[in-house]
Amino acid sequence: MKFEDLLNERRSIRNFDGDKVVTKEQVVQIVESAVKAPSWKNLQTSRYYCVLSDEMLKNFLSDCLPSYNAKSARGAALVVTTFISNCSGYDLKTGNPENECGNGWGYYDLGLQNENFILKAKELGLDTLIMGLRDSDKIRELIKIPEEETVVSVIALGYASEKPKKTKRKDVEEILKFL
Numbered sequence: 001m002k003f004e005d006l007l008n009e010r011r012s013i014r015n016f017d018g019d020k021v022v023t024k025e026q027v028v029q030i031v032e033s034a035v036k037a038p039s040w041k042n043l044q045t046s047r048y049y050c051v052l053s054d055e056m057l058k059n060f061l062s063d064c065l066p067s068y069n070a071k072s073a074r075g076a077a078l079v080v081t082t083f084i085s086n087c088s089g090y091d092l093k094t095g096n097p098e099n100e101c102g103n104g105w106g107y108y109d110l111g112l113q114n115e116n117f118i119l120k121a122k123e124l125g126l127d128t129l130i131m132g133l134r135d136s137d138k139i140r141e142l143i144k145i146p147e148e149e150t151v152v153s154v155i156a157l158g159y160a161s162e163k164p165k166k167t168k169r170k171d172v173e174e175i176l177k178f179l
Protein backbone atom coordinates (compact mmCIF):
# COMPACT_ATOMS: atom_id res chain seq x y z
CA MET A 1 0.00 0.00 0.00
CA LYS A 2 1.26 3.51 -0.81
CA PHE A 3 2.29 5.62 2.19
CA GLU A 4 -0.41 8.22 1.60
CA ASP A 5 -3.06 5.47 1.32
CA LEU A 6 -1.87 3.98 4.62
CA LEU A 7 -2.23 7.36 6.30
CA ASN A 8 -5.68 7.89 4.86
CA GLU A 9 -7.04 4.41 5.46
CA ARG A 10 -5.82 3.74 9.01
CA ARG A 11 -8.53 4.30 11.58
CA SER A 12 -8.85 3.51 15.26
CA ILE A 13 -10.93 0.33 15.41
CA ARG A 14 -13.30 -0.44 18.29
CA ASN A 15 -14.81 -3.67 16.94
CA PHE A 16 -12.51 -6.59 16.21
CA ASP A 17 -13.28 -9.95 14.63
CA GLY A 18 -12.23 -12.47 17.28
CA ASP A 19 -12.45 -15.37 14.81
CA LYS A 20 -9.38 -14.11 12.95
CA VAL A 21 -6.16 -14.82 14.81
CA VAL A 22 -3.10 -12.55 14.95
CA THR A 23 0.09 -14.61 14.65
CA LYS A 24 3.44 -14.25 16.39
CA GLU A 25 5.04 -13.88 12.95
CA GLN A 26 2.86 -10.86 12.16
CA VAL A 27 3.71 -9.25 15.49
CA VAL A 28 7.44 -9.83 14.91
CA GLN A 29 7.19 -8.22 11.46
CA ILE A 30 5.36 -5.21 12.91
CA VAL A 31 7.88 -4.71 15.72
CA GLU A 32 10.74 -5.04 13.20
CA SER A 33 9.23 -2.01 11.44
CA ALA A 34 8.60 -0.17 14.71
CA VAL A 35 12.25 -0.38 15.74
CA LYS A 36 13.37 1.27 12.48
CA ALA A 37 12.18 4.61 13.89
CA PRO A 38 14.80 7.14 14.99
CA SER A 39 15.49 7.44 18.72
CA TRP A 40 17.52 9.58 21.12
CA LYS A 41 21.21 8.63 20.59
CA ASN A 42 19.84 5.48 18.93
CA LEU A 43 19.17 4.07 22.42
CA GLN A 44 15.99 2.26 21.33
CA THR A 45 14.49 2.14 24.80
CA SER A 46 10.99 1.11 23.65
CA ARG A 47 9.73 -2.33 24.66
CA TYR A 48 6.72 -4.44 23.63
CA TYR A 49 4.79 -7.12 25.51
CA CYS A 50 2.36 -8.98 23.30
CA VAL A 51 -0.54 -10.86 24.88
CA LEU A 52 -1.89 -13.58 22.60
CA SER A 53 -3.07 -16.39 24.89
CA ASP A 54 -6.82 -16.61 25.59
CA GLU A 55 -6.37 -16.93 29.36
CA MET A 56 -4.09 -13.90 29.67
CA LEU A 57 -6.27 -11.84 27.29
CA LYS A 58 -9.32 -12.57 29.44
CA ASN A 59 -7.54 -11.42 32.60
CA PHE A 60 -6.10 -8.38 30.87
CA LEU A 61 -9.47 -7.21 29.56
CA SER A 62 -11.17 -7.62 32.93
CA ASP A 63 -8.40 -6.26 35.18
CA CYS A 64 -6.29 -3.79 33.23
CA LEU A 65 -8.66 -1.77 31.03
CA PRO A 66 -11.70 0.38 31.78
CA SER A 67 -14.84 -1.40 30.58
CA TYR A 68 -15.34 0.73 27.44
CA ASN A 69 -11.78 0.00 26.27
CA ALA A 70 -12.13 -3.68 27.20
CA LYS A 71 -15.28 -3.81 25.04
CA SER A 72 -13.49 -2.12 22.13
CA ALA A 73 -10.43 -4.39 22.37
CA ARG A 74 -12.26 -7.71 22.61
CA GLY A 75 -11.17 -10.06 19.82
CA ALA A 76 -7.79 -8.39 19.34
CA ALA A 77 -4.28 -9.22 20.54
CA LEU A 78 -3.02 -6.71 23.12
CA VAL A 79 0.41 -5.12 22.96
CA VAL A 80 1.68 -3.21 25.98
CA THR A 81 4.21 -0.57 25.03
CA THR A 82 6.80 0.71 27.51
CA PHE A 83 10.17 2.44 27.56
CA ILE A 84 13.18 2.19 29.85
CA SER A 85 12.94 5.25 32.12
CA ASN A 86 15.70 7.83 32.72
CA CYS A 87 17.60 6.86 29.60
CA SER A 88 16.40 8.72 26.47
CA GLY A 89 17.02 12.40 27.14
CA TYR A 90 19.48 11.68 29.95
CA ASP A 91 23.23 12.02 30.30
CA LEU A 92 23.99 8.39 31.04
CA LYS A 93 27.26 9.25 32.86
CA THR A 94 25.74 11.65 35.39
CA GLY A 95 22.17 10.31 35.30
CA ASN A 96 20.88 13.86 34.86
CA PRO A 97 18.33 14.93 32.24
CA GLU A 98 19.93 16.75 29.29
CA ASN A 99 17.13 19.32 29.19
CA GLU A 100 13.72 20.23 30.58
CA CYS A 101 11.93 17.41 28.74
CA GLY A 102 13.46 14.61 30.83
CA ASN A 103 11.58 11.37 30.23
CA GLY A 104 9.49 13.20 27.64
CA TRP A 105 12.13 11.96 25.17
CA GLY A 106 11.40 8.36 26.13
CA TYR A 107 7.72 8.96 25.38
CA TYR A 108 8.74 10.72 22.15
CA ASP A 109 10.85 7.77 20.95
CA LEU A 110 8.10 5.28 21.83
CA GLY A 111 5.53 7.40 19.98
CA LEU A 112 7.70 7.42 16.86
CA GLN A 113 8.03 3.64 17.04
CA ASN A 114 4.33 3.19 17.67
CA GLU A 115 3.39 5.19 14.58
CA ASN A 116 5.53 2.79 12.55
CA PHE A 117 3.81 -0.05 14.44
CA ILE A 118 0.26 0.97 13.54
CA LEU A 119 1.10 1.80 9.92
CA LYS A 120 2.95 -1.48 9.37
CA ALA A 121 -0.01 -3.31 10.92
CA LYS A 122 -2.30 -1.57 8.42
CA GLU A 123 0.01 -2.51 5.55
CA LEU A 124 -0.27 -6.16 6.64
CA GLY A 125 -4.08 -5.92 6.66
CA LEU A 126 -4.40 -5.57 10.42
CA ASP A 127 -6.01 -2.78 12.43
CA THR A 128 -5.25 -1.11 15.72
CA LEU A 129 -6.55 0.88 18.65
CA ILE A 130 -4.06 2.78 20.81
CA MET A 131 -5.34 2.95 24.38
CA GLY A 132 -3.97 5.51 26.81
CA LEU A 133 -6.69 4.75 29.35
CA ARG A 134 -5.47 1.67 31.19
CA ASP A 135 -4.36 0.65 34.67
CA SER A 136 -0.56 0.66 34.56
CA ASP A 137 -0.14 -0.87 38.05
CA LYS A 138 -2.34 -3.84 37.21
CA ILE A 139 -0.61 -4.28 33.85
CA ARG A 140 2.80 -4.21 35.54
CA GLU A 141 1.64 -6.86 37.98
CA LEU A 142 -0.02 -9.14 35.40
CA ILE A 143 2.73 -8.98 32.76
CA LYS A 144 5.58 -8.61 35.28
CA ILE A 145 7.02 -5.49 33.72
CA PRO A 146 10.30 -4.45 35.36
CA GLU A 147 10.30 -1.37 37.64
CA GLU A 148 12.78 0.46 35.40
CA GLU A 149 10.26 0.58 32.55
CA THR A 150 7.46 3.15 32.20
CA VAL A 151 4.19 1.61 31.04
CA VAL A 152 2.64 3.80 28.36
CA SER A 153 -0.04 2.57 25.94
CA VAL A 154 -1.79 -0.66 25.13
CA ILE A 155 -2.34 -1.28 21.43
CA ALA A 156 -5.17 -3.59 20.41
CA LEU A 157 -4.11 -5.39 17.23
CA GLY A 158 -6.50 -7.44 15.15
CA TYR A 159 -8.92 -7.58 12.25
CA ALA A 160 -11.57 -4.88 12.02
CA SER A 161 -15.19 -5.89 11.92
CA GLU A 162 -16.33 -2.32 11.28
CA LYS A 163 -15.41 0.49 8.91
CA PRO A 164 -15.49 3.67 10.97
CA LYS A 165 -15.93 7.09 9.38
CA LYS A 166 -12.90 9.21 8.72
CA THR A 167 -12.05 11.43 11.69
CA LYS A 168 -11.58 15.18 11.17
CA ARG A 169 -8.19 16.82 11.10
CA LYS A 170 -7.24 20.45 11.59
CA ASP A 171 -6.38 22.49 8.53
CA VAL A 172 -2.66 22.88 7.99
CA GLU A 173 -3.03 26.69 8.28
CA GLU A 174 -4.12 26.21 11.88
CA ILE A 175 -1.07 24.19 12.97
CA LEU A 176 1.74 25.41 10.70
CA LYS A 177 3.49 28.77 10.72
CA PHE A 178 6.22 29.83 8.31
CA LEU A 179 8.59 32.50 9.60
Ligand SMILES: Cc1cc2nc3c(=O)[nH]c(=O)nc-3n(C[C@H](O)[C@H](O)[C@H](O)COP(=O)(O)O)c2cc1C
Nearest residue numbers: 010011012013069072129130131132133134153167
Ligand atom coordinates in the same frame (compact mmCIF):
# COMPACT_ATOMS: atom_id res chain seq x y z
C1 LIG B 1 -2.03 8.45 22.88
C2 LIG B 1 -3.41 7.99 22.47
C3 LIG B 1 -4.28 7.48 23.43
C4 LIG B 1 -5.54 7.03 23.06
N1 LIG B 1 -6.35 6.44 23.99
C5 LIG B 1 -7.55 5.93 23.61
C6 LIG B 1 -8.34 5.19 24.54
O1 LIG B 1 -7.98 4.96 25.70
N2 LIG B 1 -9.55 4.72 24.10
C7 LIG B 1 -9.99 4.90 22.81
O2 LIG B 1 -11.09 4.44 22.48
N3 LIG B 1 -9.23 5.58 21.91
C8 LIG B 1 -8.02 6.07 22.27
N4 LIG B 1 -7.22 6.70 21.34
C9 LIG B 1 -7.68 6.81 19.94
C10 LIG B 1 -8.05 8.25 19.54
O3 LIG B 1 -9.28 8.57 20.12
C11 LIG B 1 -8.08 8.35 18.00
O4 LIG B 1 -6.78 8.11 17.50
C12 LIG B 1 -8.56 9.72 17.51
O5 LIG B 1 -9.89 9.94 17.86
C13 LIG B 1 -8.43 9.86 15.98
O6 LIG B 1 -9.13 8.82 15.33
P1 LIG B 1 -8.38 7.87 14.27
O7 LIG B 1 -7.30 7.14 15.01
O8 LIG B 1 -9.44 6.94 13.73
O9 LIG B 1 -7.80 8.74 13.20
C14 LIG B 1 -5.96 7.14 21.69
C15 LIG B 1 -5.07 7.64 20.74
C16 LIG B 1 -3.81 8.04 21.10
C17 LIG B 1 -2.84 8.51 20.04
